[in-house]
Amino acid sequence: MKKRRFSLLLAALLTMAVLGGCGSDGTGESSGNNSSTSTVVDNEVQEPQGEKTYGGTVVVGIQQDIDGLDPHKANSAGTKEILFNIFEGLVKPDENGNLIGAVASDYTISEDGLVYTFTLREGIKFHNGNLVTCEDVKYSLERVSGLLDGVPLMATMKAVQSVDILDEKTVQVTIGEANPELLYSFTAAIIPAGSGEDENAELVGTGPFCFVSYTPLESIVVKKNPDYWQAGLPYLDQVNFKIVASAETAMMELKGGSIDIYPYLTESQAAELSSDFRMVSASSAVLQALFLNNAEKPLDDVRVRQAICYALDGDMINEFLYGGNSVLASSAMLPALKSFYVDLNDTYGTSANVEKAKELLAQAGYPDGFALEITIPSNYEVHMQTGEIVVEQLKNVGITATINPVEWETWYSEVYKGRKYQATISGLAGDLTPGYIINRFQTESGKNFVNFSNAEFDRIYQELQAIPDLKGREEPYKQLQKILNREAASAFIQVAPTNTAVSNKLAGYRCYPVYVQDMSTVYFVK
Amino acid sequence: MKKKSNGKWNQYLIAGLIMTGLAVLLGIIGFFWTPYSTTAMSATEKFMAPSWKHWFGTDNFGRDIFSRVMKGMGTTIVIAAFVVLFSGIIGILLGAVTGYFGGILDEIVMRITDAVNGFPSILLALVMISLLGKGRQNVILALGIVFVPSYVRIVRGEFIRLRDADYISRARLMGVGKLRILFVHILPNIFSVFWVSVMIGFNNAILAESGMSYLGIGVQPPDASLGKMLSDAQSYLQTAPWYALAPGLTIVWIVLGFSLFSEGIRRRT
Numbered sequence: 136m137k138k139r140r141f142s143l144l145l146a147a148l149l150t151m152a153v154l155g156g157c158g159s160d161g162t163g164e165s166s167g168n169n170s171s172t173s174t175v176v177d178n179e180v181q182e183p184q185g186e187k188t189y190g191g192t193v194v195v196g197i198q199q200d201i202d203g204l205d206p207h208k209a210n211s212a213g214t215k216e217i218l219f220n221i222f223e224g225l226v227k228p229d230e231n232g233n234l235i236g237a238v239a240s241d242y243t244i245s246e247d248g249l250v251y252t253f254t255l256r257e258g259i260k261f262h263n264g265n266l267v268t269c270e271d272v273k274y275s276l277e278r279v280s281g282l283l284d285g286v287p288l289m290a291t292m293k294a295v296q297s298v299d300i301l302d303e304k305t306v307q308v309t310i311g312e313a314n315p316e317l318l319y320s321f322t323a324a325i326i327p328a329g330s331g332e333d334e335n336a337e338l339v340g341t342g343p344f345c346f347v348s349y350t351p352l353e354s355i356v357v358k359k360n361p362d363y364w365q366a367g368l369p370y371l372d373q374v375n376f377k378i379v380a381s382a383e384t385a386m387m388e389l390k391g392g393s394i395d396i397y398p399y400l401t402e403s404q405a406a407e408l409s410s411d412f413r414m415v416s417a418s419s420a421v422l423q424a425l426f427l428n429n430a431e432k433p434l435d436d437v438r439v440r441q442a443i444c445y446a447l448d449g450d451m452i453n454e455f456l457y458g459g460n461s462v463l464a465s466s467a468m469l470p471a472l473k474s475f476y477v478d479l480n481d482t483y484g485t486s487a488n489v490e491k492a493k494e495l496l497a498q499a500g501y502p503d504g505f506a507l508e509i510t511i512p513s514n515y516e517v518h519m520q521t522g523e524i525v526v527e528q529l530k531n532v533g534i535t536a537t538i539n540p541v542e543w544e545t546w547y548s549e550v551y552k553g554r555k556y557q558a559t560i561s562g563l564a565g566d567l568t569p570g571y572i573i574n575r576f577q578t579e580s581g582k583n584f585v586n587f588s589n590a591e592f593d594r595i596y597q598e599l600q601a602i603p604d605l606k607g608r609e610e611p612y613k614q615l616q617k618i619l620n621r622e623a624a625s626a627f628i629q630v631a632p633t634n635t636a637v638s639n640k641l642a643g644y645r646c647y648p649v650y651v652q653d654m655s656t657v658y659f660v661k
Numbered sequence: 662m663k664k665k666s667n668g669k670w671n672q673y674l675i676a677g678l679i680m681t682g683l684a685v686l687l688g689i690i691g692f693f694w695t696p697y698s699t700t701a702m703s704a705t706e707k708f709m710a711p712s713w714k715h716w717f718g719t720d721n722f723g724r725d726i727f728s729r730v731m732k733g734m735g736t737t738i739v740i741a742a743f744v745v746l747f748s749g750i751i752g753i754l755l756g757a758v759t760g761y762f763g764g765i766l767d768e769i770v771m772r773i774t775d776a777v778n779g780f781p782s783i784l785l786a787l788v789m790i791s792l793l794g795k796g797r798q799n800v801i802l803a804l805g806i807v808f809v810p811s812y813v814r815i816v817r818g819e820f821i822r823l824r825d826a827d828y829i830s831r832a833r834l835m836g837v838g839k840l841r842i843l844f845v846h847i848l849p850n851i852f853s854v855f856w857v858s859v860m861i862g863f864n865n866a867i868l869a870e871s872g873m874s875y876l877g878i879g880v881q882p883p884d885a886s887l888g889k890m891l892s893d894a895q896s897y898l899q900t901a902p903w904y905a906l907a908p909g910l911t912i913v914w915i916v917l918g919f920s921l922f923s924e925g926i927r928r929r930t
Contacts, residue, residue: 403721403900407898409899454704513877520721538882
């Protein structure tokens, strides 16, 4: 008897929890088309007015655990977006996509593009109070470029031949081949000499926030750097990056007030949040795709991959997830890099072409389709929802797709590193250089987790390296995109806007064209 | 127990039968036919409030919630039924043997059931899913194992009570085989007690399955399941409250109906 009551109670509670939520502000009746939806697409959201105040603690929700605290070895975009607050390079990107001096106050590049000369910023200090010396810069640059142990930690920095200290304030970097995209690589973090190999070294950088603690699967806490070189920044005393495993939990925490800032919301979720938050939307630098393992049967057949591209209805995915506000992608280049980007959406069309897809499948020997397993990191609500739509679209051409949701850590080791998967939905975060995303499709690239292999692509990419000016690289980059598109290296979907919920108590949040969360300019409004 | 004067039918039984019957009927129909496809999406029809066209409204992908509830209800009921079947059969076998014979086997089995009972059941199921992998069969297996101890205890208790009853001693004296005594002489006499625990177990299984799907380790999308629908709906409580209400109330309906039904059965005897 007792047990039965318990089960009844549980059932009732389950509904109550659900009912309780919509009764909280008494407007459970509101329709989906109310005004809050329109504010989402509006980029000019009004910042709360008021006096800037110093101090306070902000909690930022993040989607995944970080993959390490070594700024040179961190691989995932989700780690880099946080370390941005702790570490800085000689230069760093600003919110307009320009590179500004950070550890270096000034730099010059020689006429032939082979010598970079950096002048250290006067009086810049690490978080432990030590002045940044040329030794530290030399060590950091040699570490990332592989001059220390032969293993370059940043592929683009392989070009560095020597790092020389000219005087107390000046460092000169000599590279083998002129590369107009290289300057961006000097965003690599400057850390104290020797600290990378020292297990017990303090984790210090020069960024606006100092590292305090890291609890795996829980949070990363940083506190204000009082000696930060940008006068007056940062405002906040402490920032707590809280790892939230699912979008549903994040929504609950936002509503409950335990998270102040949360990026990566879908449009419907953004519309759901109350007036305590405002939505800051901007174009993201994340290219979402249904990545296809080119080495795995039957995806090794280009016709099968093309059939999948034909089967997908990009317009529908865009409409469901972002109300039509994302930019459909057709290859591995961010549309924001205008002069390098070529729009190839016409090849497979932006809506589904079922006949063409079936025809190609039949030619490839799969007239009745096949079974496809799509592995998705389940902490990414956007990818999970995309997955549901993709499964449905593939069904229309006879492909029986199933979703295999996995934890982020599993995804990273099995899919990204281990390349043991058929298909996956994920995003690639780009930066401001055109080569950043596309270079991973070289056959030998360690980041080529889709196992794409095309001799023509490799050749053009190699030839491109010798072109010293950006203008001259535009055409080859477009050719590379056309090859990826023609060969259907993967089914590229979209570059989505980021919808970031920011508490109305806060102002100063800035969206970057790269995947970072900059907390230095955020402040509480009085 | 004395028979009540109101005879074979009572309000509990009637209400329970109607509610359970409707749920089971819709669930079964849902396997073969639903008013709309449970997976077909439509951008123009997302978040439609309940209407004559879509009785329970539509979800964030423009899918008909009533159809998905039908399908999800069927899945949940079938999983719960298999869980009860699985754990019930094992429970009877283990309970009968340990209760009737006692001894060292009894000790071992009872200590194991104690150990299983010592864990919070949903946690144990979580651990098992992480070992076995996700999917329907594994949910049945995991919940089945978690639910076995409760049946073992009940069946064992009854067997202990009856093994020394006069009619059993006499059957033994007459040389009736052990298996026959266990399953022909004793088993039918414990059914009234066992039936009650099956009823409770069924409801618990429904809630446990919903809970697991809610946590994302039960039935996987895009298959419909009540728990998963609840968890998806959570993000849209204000814009589309009907999305959460439909699966939530359906769970209440099934559990309440079945509880009334079992209460009715109990009062009838």
